[in-house]
Amino acid sequence: MRRSRRLWGSSAVVTTLALVLAACGGGSSGDSAGAGGTNPDGSVSIYGTEPENSLVPTNTNELGGTKAIQPMFATLVGFKGADAQPFNLMADSITTTDSKVYDIKIKQGWKFHDGTEVKAHNFIDAWNYGAYAPNGQLNTDFYSNIQGYKDVHPADENAKPATDKMSGLVAKGDYEFQVTLDAPFSVFSIKVGYTAFAPLPDSFFKDPKGFAAHPIGNGPMKFVSRSPNQDIKLTRFDDYKGDDKVHFKDLDIKIYSSQETAYQDLLSGRLDFMEALPPSAVAGGKYKADLGDRLVTGHLLGISTIAVPYYVPGYNNLELRKAISMAIDRAQITKTVMNDTYVPADGYISQGIPGARAGVCQFCKYDPAAAKEAFAKSGFKGKLTIASNADGGRKEPLVAACNSIKNTLGVECDFVPATDFGQWRSIVNGKKLTGMGRSDWSADYPSIEDFLNPIYKTGGSSNDSDYSNPQVDAALAQADATADKDAAVKLYQQAEDLIAKDLPSIPVWDEKGVAAKSKNLKSAALDFRRMPDYPSIEVLKK
Numbered sequence: 108m109r110r111s112r113r114l115w116g117s118s119a120v121v122t123t124l125a126l127v128l129a130a131c132g133g134g135s136s137g138d139s140a141g142a143g144g145t146n147p148d149g150s151v152s153i154y155g156t157e158p159e160n161s162l163v164p165t166n167t168n169e170l171g172g173t174k175a176i177q178p179m180f181a182t183l184v185g186f187k188g189a190d191a192q193p194f195n196l197m198a199d200s201i202t203t204t205d206s207k208v209y210d211i212k213i214k215q216g217w218k219f220h221d222g223t224e225v226k227a228h229n230f231i232d233a234w235n236y237g238a239y240a241p242n243g244q245l246n247t248d249f250y251s252n253i254q255g256y257k258d259v260h261p262a263d264e265n266a267k268p269a270t271d272k273m274s275g276l277v278a279k280g281d282y283e284f285q286v287t288l289d290a291p292f293s294v295f296s297i298k299v300g301y302t303a304f305a306p307l308p309d310s311f312f313k314d315p316k317g318f319a320a321h322p323i324g325n326g327p328m329k330f331v332s333r334s335p336n337q338d339i340k341l342t343r344f345d346d347y348k349g350d351d352k353v354h355f356k357d358l359d360i361k362i363y364s365s366q367e368t369a370y371q372d373l374l375s376g377r378l379d380f381m382e383a384l385p386p387s388a389v390a391g392g393k394y395k396a397d398l399g400d401r402l403v404t405g406h407l408l409g410i411s412t413i414a415v416p417y418y419v420p421g422y423n424n425l426e427l428r429k430a431i432s433m434a435i436d437r438a439q440i441t442k443t444v445m446n447d448t449y450v451p452a453d454g455y456i457s458q459g460i461p462g463a464r465a466g467v468c469q470f471c472k473y474d475p476a477a478a479k480e481a482f483a484k485s486g487f488k489g490k491l492t493i494a495s496n497a498d499g500g501r502k503e504p505l506v507a508a509c510n511s512i513k514n515t516l517g518v519e520c521d522f523v524p525a526t527d528f529g530q531w532r533s534i535v536n537g538k539k540l541t542g543m544g545r546s547d548w549s550a551d552y553p554s555i556e557d558f559l560n561p562i563y564k565t566g567g568s569s570n571d572s573d574y575s576n577p578q579v580d581a582a583l584a585q586a587d588a589t590a591d592k593d594a595a596v597k598l599y600q601q602a603e604d605l606i607a608k609d610l611p612s613i614p615v616w617d618e619k620g621v622a623a624k625s626k627n628l629k630s631a632a633l634d635f636r637r638m639p640d641y642p643s644i645e646v647l648k649k
Contacts, residue, residue: 148356149646154381155360161319164305165237165244179324184300191553191635206291206590219308220329227284229306231276246303248568254287290588301551379625405620405633408459412612414546414571428610430482433474434515452614462555462596490519492542496531497524546571549636574611
């Protein structure tokens with residue numbers, strides 16, 4: 108997920124903190140309360156940011172929108188536990204003999220929130236809609252290895268698609284469909300757990316604009332209302348048949364422009380859950396005294412990087428990128444500014460992901476002498492900038508990174524704030540950066556592939572640097588087409604090694620996962636995407 112996937116940055120297994128997910132039997136670290144028991148009809152409010160787009164799974168890939176999409180839609184596969192183990196959610200079975208042709212049977216009797224039954228064609232229609240170029244969906248690249256994708260989404264942006272349906276999607280009945288890929292892809296049975304692969308009801312295709320105003324999903328919670336820059340309200344869908352039911356009635360995703368304001372609301376009980384803490388709480392470890400047993404710790408899968416866009420004049424310069432990376436004192440910044448809630452990153456894959464290796468980025472170690480030498484070779488003249496939305500605690504570590512660069516290289520470096528997250532993503536997606544930009548990634552599903560294809564493949568959906576390397580593309584294509592999972596991981600690692608030599612983005616830090624719940628909740632947990640684990644939340648009786 109733009110992932111601030113979209114997004115935010117996400118984190119690492121390096122944490123020694125313990126995660127207790129609902130699927131493993133629990134919530135936060137400790138709870139203050141047993142008195143009075145829990146209230147299954149209670150209300151929960153969580154910290155939110157304004158979604159970038161309407162709440163449609165094919166067009167949502169950032170955290171603000173995903174917080175609402177996730178509980179509203181059920182995918183074929185879900186993930187549980189500290190290591191995000193996949194399990195069949197809406198799928199009854201997903202089988203393949205060659206990792207190229209997948210037979211998918213779905214569970215019967217599941218309903219959309221409008222009362223219509225979820226059938227195989229609802230998945231097929233949704234994926235075709237997401238892939239069809241004229242629809243302009245942000246998640247289109249996730250369908251790119253399905254046979255027939257090039258017919259609905261030509262490489263030439265000006266070319267007219269030959270059709271609006273991928274040949275690789277074939278219904279075999281009301282509750283079964285077959286997916287044929289261009290080549291073997293061993294990750295596909297996990298990849299379909301990402302929200303882009305959720306089904307859409309027939310009503311969506313009859314009236315997409317009406318759906319945008321009142322989305323209809325098939326998940327544990329259904330849409331009630333959305334007030335821009337104020338809140339998104341959901342309520343429990345009592346006919347939901349999944350194993351990830353929620354144990355409260357109403358959800359209010361409150362939109363904040365200030366994380367500091369949200370934190371004060373949490374401490375006073377006006378907000379129930381925050382998945383990250385503001386700089387004022389992190390400084391000096393103040394949050395530990397503030398929260399006590401209301402601290403929620405997690406095991407996150409993601410990474411924070413700084414994108415260095417190739418389209419910005421002067422930035423298509425490997426020596427400059429080396430100099431910037433080696434000029435950032437990650438250990439000092441994570442210790443002082445982030446108070447050990449993050450750890451330094453030295454690779455492109457979260458350390459919780461199979462295939463992740465330490466030390467892949469040889470230029471990620473703080474080395475002032477080598478940084479100065481590389482900067483001199485670069486010949487760069489002018490000022491460096493790092494842009495990002497300033498809310499959510501994003502500003503302070505990037506200001507510190509800029510200061511580290513300035514002090515080491517003797518070059519001006521400024522932090523450039525965007526008005527809010529929505530404006531920030533529109534700048535990045537429109538390729539309008541004028542300098543470096545924050546580019547964090549939370550795993551959509553637990554695979555090394557998810558940290559490479561969307562971000563570093565030419566034309567990838569989250570390729571913030573506009574990076575393109577034919578060797579990397581070839582290595583990724585070979586890994587994608589390798590049916591044996593262990594062999595595929597080794598090929599993905601080769602692609603990561605090539606990326607590390609180019610430094611299209613600079614790995615900086617991984618988040619450990621420190622969240623907070625209010626006095627109103629008995630339990631709550633973080634999931635691997637740095638989102639509330641909704642099934643874990645229990646509300647105390649008043």
